[in-house]
Structures are given as structure tokens and as C-alpha cells.
Amino acid sequence: MTRRSGIDRRGVLAGGVALAGSALVGQRSAWAADPTGGRLSIWLGYGETAPAYKAAIEDFKQLYPNIQVELLSFDLREFEAKLSVGVPTGNGPDILTLHDFIFPHYFNNDHLDEVPADLAKVVNDPKIVEPVFRDVCSREGKLWGVPWWKGSRAFFYNLDHFKEAGLAGPPKTMDEMWEFAEKLTKKNPDGTIARAGVSLRLTDGSGALQKFCDHYFAMTGHQILEAGAKPGTVRVTLKDKDCIDGGVKLLLDYIAHLHGPKKVDDWALKHDAQGFANGLASMLFREDWVVAFIRKNGPNIKFATAPVPRGKAWGNFHLAEILSVNKSSKLKKPAWDFIRLLQGQKYLDIVLQESGWVPLRLDRDFSAFLAKNPEYKAFLEPIPGYQAYLEPPNTAYVECTTRTGDVILAAFRDASLLGKPEGAKAVLFKAYDTAAAILKRSGIYSE
Amino acid sequence: MSDVILPQRSSLGARLAKGWARMKREHIIFVLCTLGPVLALFGLIRIYPIAETIWLSFYDYHITRRRNPFVGLANYAYLLEDGPFHEALINTIVFSTFAVVATLVLALACAVLLRSIEKAAPTYELLFYIPVVTPWVPASVIWKWIFDPTYGALNYALSFFGIPRLGWLQDPVLILFALVVVSVWKMVGYFVVIFGVGLRAIPEELLEASELDGVTPWQKLTKIILPLLRPIILFSVVTCTIINVNVFAPVYVLTASAQGAPAYDLKVLVGEIYSNGFVYYHMGYAGAQCVVLLLFVMSLLFVQFLAFREKN
Numbered sequence: 001m002t003r004r005s006g007i008d009r010r011g012v013l014a015g016g017v018a019l020a021g022s023a024l025v026g027q028r029s030a031w032a033a034d035p036t037g038g039r040l041s042i043w044l045g046y047g048e049t050a051p052a053y054k055a056a057i058e059d060f061k062q063l064y065p066n067i068q069v070e071l072l073s074f075d076l077r078e079f080e081a082k083l084s085v086g087v088p089t090g091n092g093p094d095i096l097t098l099h100d101f102i103f104p105h106y107f108n109n110d111h112l113d114e115v116p117a118d119l120a121k122v123v124n125d126p127k128i129v130e131p132v133f134r135d136v137c138s139r140e141g142k143l144w145g146v147p148w149w150k151g152s153r154a155f156f157y158n159l160d161h162f163k164e165a166g167l168a169g170p171p172k173t174m175d176e177m178w179e180f181a182e183k184l185t186k187k188n189p190d191g192t193i194a195r196a197g198v199s200l201r202l203t204d205g206s207g208a209l210q211k212f213c214d215h216y217f218a219m220t221g222h223q224i225l226e227a228g229a230k231p232g233t234v235r236v237t238l239k240d241k242d243c244i245d246g247g248v249k250l251l252l253d254y255i256a257h258l259h260g261p262k263k264v265d266d267w268a269l270k271h272d273a274q275g276f277a278n279g280l281a282s283m284l285f286r287e288d289w290v291v292a293f294i295r296k297n298g299p300n301i302k303f304a305t306a307p308v309p310r311g312k313a314w315g316n317f318h319l320a321e322i323l324s325v326n327k328s329s330k331l332k333k334p335a336w337d338f339i340r341l342l343q344g345q346k347y348l349d350i351v352l353q354e355s356g357w358v359p360l361r362l363d364r365d366f367s368a369f370l371a372k373n374p375e376y377k378a379f380l381e382p383i384p385g386y387q388a389y390l391e392p393p394n395t396a397y398v399e400c401t402t403r404t405g406d407v408i409l410a411a412f413r414d415a416s417l418l419g420k421p422e423g424a425k426a427v428l429f430k431a432y433d434t435a436a437a438i439l440k441r442s443g444i445y446s447e
Numbered sequence: 448m449s450d451v452i453l454p455q456r457s458s459l460g461a462r463l464a465k466g467w468a469r470m471k472r473e474h475i476i477f478v479l480c481t482l483g484p485v486l487a488l489f490g491l492i493r494i495y496p497i498a499e500t501i502w503l504s505f506y507d508y509h510i511t512r513r514r515n516p517f518v519g520l521a522n523y524a525y526l527l528e529d530g531p532f533h534e535a536l537i538n539t540i541v542f543s544t545f546a547v548v549a550t551l552v553l554a555l556a557c558a559v560l561l562r563s564i565e566k567a568a569p570t571y572e573l574l575f576y577i578p579v580v581t582p583w584v585p586a587s588v589i590w591k592w593i594f595d596p597t598y599g600a601l602n603y604a605l606s607f608f609g610i611p612r613l614g615w616l617q618d619p620v621l622i623l624f625a626l627v628v629v630s631v632w633k634m635v636g637y638f639v640v641i642f643g644v645g646l647r648a649i650p651e652e653l654l655e656a657s658e659l660d661g662v663t664p665w666q667k668l669t670k671i672i673l674p675l676l677r678p679i680i681l682f683s684v685v686t687c688t689i690i691n692v693n694v695f696a697p698v699y700v701l702t703a704s705a706q707g708a709p710a711y712d713l714k715v716l717v718g719e720i721y722s723n724g725f726v727y728y729h730m731g732y733a734g735a736q737c738v739v740l741l742l743f744v745m746s747l748l749f750v751q752f753l754a755f756r757e758k759n
Contacts, residue, residue, distance in 0.1 A: 081725035084510045105511040105728070190611050203617065203711060268596035268614030280597065399727035403531065406712070413619075
């Protein structure tokens with residue numbers, strides 16, 4: 001058995017991508033031989049954070065007048081694709097902005113530079129960064145990135161709709177949520193839904209599984225994908241004895257509220273943040289950035305945020321954005337200096353104000369922002385007993401959630417499953433098999 | 448040696464050797480200088496990537512991984528058990544069949560009708576051609592607005608007939624037909640022009656003579672026009688099939704999960720290849736899917752050539 005050299009293959013890939021016209025504009029900044037001159041490149045998948053980088057570039061120029069900073073932002077999935085081709089072929093950016101789902105790809109393949117001692121000291125201090133976020137970018141006691149901001153999901157509700165339905169406040173439990181959704185739903189004379197009681201995620205496998213998982217956590221106390229016993233491995237909880245009942249009840253609740261008399265949402269209705277901003281949904285589960293989105297796209301919508309309703313457990317999902325330096329960069333020191341700059345209050349304020357993502361520095365003060373923007377209460381204020389959880393490191397994350405989500409989404413459409421626990425159980429087992437097969441194929445499956 | 452070349456029945460190799468021997472040195476240099484760069488470029492940007500893709504399909508090649516072992520036919524074996532791939536294959540076949548038939552039938556009908564209004568025909572051809580020059584992405588974005596379940600023009604128009612709101616891009620079946628509509632709208636103008644050129648090449652005398660003989664319009668179409676259009680129809684079927692089997696951009700745009708208007712994730716072959724290669728990073732497996740797509744398209748074309756070949 002022979003194996004072709006990685007350099008050849010990477011060269012071919014780089015050439016192919018260039019020919020297809022999908023290679024990034026510009027040259028790799030790593031070409032610069034002079035560590036105090038050249039081009040420092042940064043690619044973003046979350047373009048809404050670009051204003052903070054742009055502000056930092058101005059100050060960075062004072063430190064390195066001969067270095068030109070190139071800031072490019074892309075659609076998130078495009079960003080992931082470009083990064084996946086660019087970094088291994090030596091054409092990636094100097095600063096890698098990695099969300100925790102894709103971080104393992106770059107750590108596992110030795111593409112990251114170790115965090116300098118002074119920055120590591122900051123990240124390792126639990127008074128400055130919550131350990132759960134530090135752990136995401138630590139391996140074998142070393143740090144490979146600086147967690148910068150977090151996204152978390154909360155419960156959004158329309159104050160006018162709640163008042164109109166005679167509801168005093170947000171639902172506290174999952175059962176209450178479904179009950180409120182039924183009361184809030186408005187129907188047209190032809191029976192179609194004019195306003196969703198709750199905007200559920202009914203399309204896009206990966207996104208749908210994530211949102212389903214929020215409720216699964218509440219119902220079972222577990223995530224669908226959890227860290228396995230061996231580092232880097234992942235286990236699927238859908239067949240766990242203590243999860244089956246909660247999982248089945250949740251799936252049946254979804255189906256009951258998508259078909260028949262209890263219907264609270266419909267596929268042919270505007271969904272998600274836009275549906276909520278247009279007043280077409282009364283409740284929604286989404287991340288921090290939606291606050292700014294609703295303000296911009298639905299200025300007349302009066303809304304508030306609250307913690308996700310509880311079931312057997314109470315907590316919410318988080319994602320983290322990590323700043324790392326490309327190991328093949330020729331501008332490592334300037335890159336780390338840029339990351340140091342981004343830790344300043346000034347830039348963290350911009351991130352929060354412009355994007356709504358919450359900076360991870362506990363030693364910074366955002367109380368003035370919260371006073372002016374009370375809609376961020378559920379994201380910024382610590383709540384005792386409210387558990388924060390992240391996805392486990394998973395190199396097959398997108399594939400696993402997309403394919404497994406497709407199984408769940410197909411079940412949502414299947415009205416024949418109404419009130420049939422055995423049918424719902426079979427769906428969850430099929431979802432388990434789908435996830436397990438992908439994890440096995442990627443060599444990260446754990447029993 | 449005579450300058451007159453008489454057609455002879457001989458093998459291709461023999462004919463090539465004979466032709467080569469007859470060529471003067473200057474001719475050879477001229478041919479190499481003119482065709483050489485084109486052939487080299489063709490080899491580099493067409494043949495080499497195909498060869499490399501075939502090679503890649505035998506490896507468990509993962510973009511971000513350093514170790515990418517040779518796996519033989521394992522990627523091809525996995526195709527047999529990959530549900531999403533099967534779904535994509537079926538969707539692509541169904542979509543292509545409807546899109547090719549609808550596009551060509553409509554284009555032929557328009558071209559025949561335009562022949563009867565000779566003077567105005569170029570204006571109409573120009574109008575039909577506008578969608579062809581519109582790039583796929585903006586065209587798809589326009590259709591995404593039209594198909595929007597809440598604010599879209601289509602549902603609004605249907606509401607006057609008492610038809611309730613439909614999720615054109617959210618329903619697994621409707622989205623397939625919505626895609627056919629977009630594809631037909633985009634491509635029909637191109638084939639109207641192609642058929643128009645073919646129709647103009649049919650001698651007027653032939654059609655006039657048939658009218659004098661008392662043939663009906665249907666007989667004229669089926670017994671004279673269509674047989675004479677056979678080479679044009681073959682070209683159109685082949686081109687239209689290739690375009691539709693490789694559909695990707697409109698599916699990507701129409702199903703893009705933009706805020707508020709997420710759509711059903713319709714799987715098509717090229718979309719699956721993109722997902723496996725650039726979203727899940729299974730470049731080797733995506734390579735195997737590319738090879739299957741290549742063979743699939745080539746088989747279709749072979750069948751089409753057989754079906755439309757000229758009978759002696």
C-alpha cells in the first residue's frame with residue numbers, strides 16, 4: 001500500500017480551488033519574511049464582529065506601521081470551507097477565528113501555535129475566563145487559543161402577544177411552554193396558522209438538531225452528543241435508559257404541536273428571527289445576536305428575553321469563538337499582539353454593541369450596556385443553578401448534526417407518529433444509528 | 448502524387464498515418480503551434496483534474512487531516528449504503544427528467560410559433576433570452592422572493608383563487624417542482640434560439656410542397672420538421688441534460704437557510720458532492736461521488752446518442 005505525499009495532494013487541492021475561483025482573494029500573508037512588515041490576514045465567519053477588528057486595526061497600526069491588516073468576512077459555512085482548504089495548504093490566514101465546533105480540526109492536525117505565557121495566564125485564571133471555555137481550547141495542559149466571545153441561547157417572547165393572551169410572564173417549564181404556545185397561536189379563517197405560538201426550527205438538519213437539543217437537555221438532563229470516555233471521542237445519548245422517556249415525550253410534543261388541533265407552527269410560515277421580528281411568532285429560542293436583529297428588522301416589536309424553560313434539567317447551550325494563530329504564519333508575534341489588543345474593553349464593548357455576542361472576559365464591566373439594553377438580561381446576568389453547556393469537541397460535528405437532524409426533521413413531518421411512543425422511540429433509535437455511524441466512520445465513536 | 452483525395456475504406460490508424468505522411472514539415476509546426484497550447488490547456492484544466500479526482504476517490508482523504516490512507520474501493524462501497532446519496536440521486540433524476548422535457552417541449556413549441564410571425568420573431572427571441580444571460584444566483588434570489596410563503600407573489604396571486612398558502616420551498620415535493628419552474632424559465636430562451644436556427648434551415652419549398660400535398664399541421668410537424676431537426680434535437684437534449692444533472696447554484700440559493708426563510712434541504716448530486724467535500728471534509732468520498740456522476744452523465748449521453756442516431 002502506498003500513500004501519496006500530502007504536499008502533492010495539497011498542492012493539487014490549492015490549484016483546484018484557485019481554478020474553481022473559490023480561492024481567497026489576496027496572497028497568503030505568511031509570505032512576508034520580515035516579522036515587522038507584510039500583510040497580516042484575518043478571516044471571519046461571523047462578519048458582525050468585524051467592527052471590533054476594524055477598530056483594533058487602527059491601534060495595531062501604531063504598533064506595526066509596516067504591517068497591512070487584511071480583514072475578510074464570509075458567510076459562516078463558506079468561511080469554514082475556505083479555512084479547511086486554506087490552512088492545510090499553507091494559504092490560510094494568520095489569525096484563525098475558530099468557533100468551538102471546528103477548533104478540533106485545526107488542533108488535531110497541528111495547525112495552531114501555542115498561546116504565549118502571558119495570555120495563557122489570563123485565560124487560565126477562573127476569575128477572568130470561565131473554566132468551561134478555557135477547557136475548549138486546552139489540550140494536555142497547554143492552551144491553543146484564546147476564547148473571546150460566547151453565544152448562548154435564550155428564550156425570546158413578544159410582550160404584546162403575551163399581554164393579548166393574558167399571560168403574565170414567560171413559561172417556566174417545558175409543559176408551560178407548549179400550553180402558552182397553544183394560547184398564543186392565531187389561525188386564519190381557512191385554518192392555516194397566521195401567527196406561530198412558538199417558532200420551532202423545522203428546516204436545516206444541523207440547526208434543527210441544535211434547537212431540538214436545547215429542549216432535549218431540559219427533558220433529559222443530557223445533550224444528544226456528549227464527550228466520550230476517551231478524549232476526543234463522542235457518545236450519543238439517544239439510547240440511554242435515562243434519556244429515552246424524556247426524548248420520546250419531547251418528540252411527541254413536537255409532532256402534536258405541528259399537526260392536528262394543537263398545531264402551533266407551520267412550515268409555510270416565515271420563521272426564525274425574521275418571523276419573530278415580523279410579529280409572526282410569539283416565542284423563539286435563539287442566540288444573543290437576535291436582539292440586534294429584531295431591533296433593526298422589527299423596530300415596533302416589544303420583546304424580552306428569559307432563561308430557557310426547565311424540565312428535568314435547566315441550562316442553555318453555548319458556543320465560543322476562539323482566537324488562534326496559524327502555526328505556519330510568519331507574523332506570529334504581531335498576530336498574538338493583535339489578539340492581545342482585542343482583549344481591551346473598548347473592543348469588547350464594540351463586539352457586544354454591534355453583534356450582541358457576549359465577551360468572555362469576566363473582569364470587564366458591561367453593566368452600563370445592560371442598563372441601556374435590558375433585552376440582554378438573559379445573556380449577561382448570571383443565574384444561579386442555570387447550567388451552561390457546550391458541544392463536546394467533535395471533528396464530525398457538522399456532518400453528525402446535519403444527518404441526525406434530517407432524521408428528526410423527517411419525523412416532524414410525519415403526522416402518523418401522533419401519540420405513538422413506539423414510533424417516536426424508533427425515530428430516536430434511527431437518529432442514534434445515524435449519528436453513531438458517522439462517528440464510527442470518523443473514528444471518534446464512544447459507547 | 449495526385450492532389451485528389453478519394454474516400455477509401457481503411458482503418459482510422461491507417462488514415463491518420465497516411466495523413467501524417469502527406470503533411471509537410473511546415474504544416475506540422477503550424478498545427479503544433481496552433482493546437483498545441485489549446486490541447487495542453489485542455490489537458491491541464493480538464494483531463495488532469497478528472498484524473499486527479501479519480502485518484503483521490505481511492506483515498507480516505509480528509510482536507511484538514513495529515514494522514515490520508517489509501518482505502519481502495521471503500522468509498523465506492525459506502526455509496527451503496529449512503530442514504531442521502533441515494534436520495535440525491537433520485538431527486539436529480541426526477542428533477543432532470545421534468546426539467547429537460549418541459550424545457551425542450553416548451554422551447555420547440557415557442558420556436559414553431561415564432562416561425563409563423565417571422566418579423567417579430569427576433570424581438571421575442573431576445574425577450575426569451577434575457578433569463579439566459581441573467582446569472583443563476585440573482586435569478587434564484589428573485590425566485591426565492593416569488594416563492595416566499597408569507598410575502599411571495601405566487602401565493603398572493605393564488606390566494607385570489609382561494610388556494611391556501613403553500614410552502615413552495617418548504618415542502619419536500621413542491622420544492623422539486625419549484626426548481627423545475629426556475630430551471631425552465633432560465634433555459635427555455637436558449638433552446639428557443641437553437642430550435643429557431645434549426646427551423647430556419649429547413650427549406651421553405653419543402654414545407655410549401657407538403658402543404659400543396661394536403662398534409663395537416665400535425666403531420667408537417669411530425670413527418671417533416673421533427674425528422675429534419677433531429678441533429679438539433681440531439682444537441683439540445685444532450686446540452687439540457689448536462690445542465691440539469693449538474694444543477695447546484697439554484698438549489699443552493701433557494702434552500703439557503705437565510706433568517707426567516709429556511710427551506711427544505713433538497714438533496715441533489717452536486718450538492719451532496721459539495722457537502723461531502725467542503726462541509727464534511729470527506730474529499731476522497733466526494734471524489735468517488737464525482738466519478739459516479741461523471742459515469743452517470745456519460746451513460747445518459749450514450750443512450751441519447753443511440754436514440755437519436757441517424758438511420759441509414
